[in-house]
Amino acid sequence: MDIGTNLIITGAAKQIMEIETDYQVKDVEAMVSRVYHENDFTAPIASGSHPFEGMVVAPCSMKTLGFIASGISDTLLTRTADVCLKEGRKLILMTRETPLNQIHLKNMLQAQQAGAVILPACPGFYSKPQTIEELVDIMVGRMLDLMGIENEIYKRWG
DSSP states (O other): OOOOOEEEOOHHHHHHHHHHOSOOHHHHHTTSSEEEOTTOTTSGGGSTTSOOOEEEEEEEOHHHHHHHHHTOOOSHHHHHHHHHHHHTOEEEEEEOOOSOOHHHHHHHHHHHHHTOEEOOSOOOOTTOOOSHHHHHHHHHHHHHHHTTOOOOSSOOOO
């Protein structure tokens, strides 16, 4: 797809990526248009005057969710999420931790009430996925749908 993309990978995400995937950070960075350091508050995406469609935080840890829900902009990631909320842009938070406690649920509700979409990483199984890649594709397809990007990545209901 011919879509400009910005990437912010937190330090924690880099560590988890090494543990949970076969991807190298440099390989992921090569897939996007621009890469920003998580502490670069001079990045254009830190400003509401910079035009962009929206943001996806994937995966979204409960820590990041809590910061976003509370309006705490301590990194470029949380600042950009705050820009999305204050400017009425799309913000999708793809949470992945379970089980959830009351604090997690309250933070999800608070973020949703502020304008975010909560998209837990819980794929449907009606398409009878056979591989991890198919499960990932379901979630990526749903995320693209929510961003308004046409795709045929996953098998839809019906």
